[in-house]
């Protein structure tokens with residue numbers, strides 16, 4: 001196990017705490033080349049080939065903070081699998097796509113995706129602190145892929161100002177927290193100036209990749225724009241370091257309700273015990289597990305994907321066995337643009353004429369009578385008029 005403490009970590013042993021705790025230092029010192037990676041890690045042949053070949057698809061990027069969680073002695077390390085490229089990334093299976101969620105087809109302005117009646121996804125940057133090898137938006141994220149993110153902020157704001165049906169705006173990217181406080185505040189202030197926008201959400205992996213970004217100043221700024229919610233992205237309990245837990249605590253103290261969106265990944269978290277520990281530890285950080293995503297059909301991700309059947313079995317091992325708040329909704333984004341589709345183990349065993357046959361988490365069977373369609377009280381007409 002590599003140590004979590006920077007003072008003993010060989011590659012960065014002479015860093016001052018001030019530098020280490022500075023998010024801009026962390027970004028400047030990201031591992032971004034094969035050479036930098038090999039200075040710190042003995043790569044397997046598959047990793048080395050992946051790093052050479054996949055760099056034109058999604059850039060290599062790992063913050064020193066996150067890199068310290070990689071187990072240098074274990075090529076199967078769940079942290080390593082998320083950020084160190086592998087050769088499998090450059091072989092595409094026939095079902096895979098460059099835009100698996102069909103976002104480009106739902107853009108109402110460049111960078112603004114409207115798939116649902118009352119909410120939009122606003123892609124405000126193409127940069128992240130580190131790059132997840134399975135990123136569903138790798139076509140535009142990191143600046144090296146086949147497309148460029150060409151968000152037109154003026155056009156997006158014009159759309160939002162003139163569409164009163166939009167009540168919820170989700171800032172994403174890339175990672176919105178890579179913007180400076182000033183730039184981010186500019187966006188939030190402008191959104192808050194639109195009366196029909198009730199809710200603003202930020203999707204960010206910064207608390208995990210770059211917890212130093214969650215400064216008291218950032219939190220003080222964010223709290224001026226309530227109700228502001230945030231979704232973070234934690235896949236494995238090992239990511240909940242002291243620094244990340246403190247960063248999440250600062251966000252929670254700023255009154256920001258926190259949710260987590262995990263991606264179900266083979267060799268990372270497709271294990272009942274790991275998922276249970278992750279979900280319980282998230283609650284300790286005041287983060288409510290929100291979604292568990294079936295891995296999207298992004299090109300070159302087959303080695304990280306599990307079957308839906310396996311996902312359902314994992315969900316079956318959560319419900320009933322722990323706090324209801326700890327249980328995320330398992331979803332698949334309908335390939336090509338279907339949006340999020342909930343996937344649930346079957347708790348309805350059968351529906352007979354007038355009863356539902358149900359099973360509980362232990363597999364015991366219960367019956368519940370189906371209500372007749374016309375409740376008696378309505379037939380008596382008391383509230384009918």
Ligand SMILES: *Cc1c(COP(=O)(O)O)cnc(C)c1O
Pocket residue numbers: 113114115116119120121170340
């Ligand atoms: C996920 C997503 C949203 C937000 O969905 P919620 O279920 O409300 O969290 C909105 N728009 C798009 C295009 C999305 O993919």
Ligand code: SF4
Pocket residue numbers: 127128130131132134135136137141173174175204205233
């Ligand atoms: S943080 Fe999100 S947007 Fe960035 S690489 Fe990871 S999955 Fe993609």
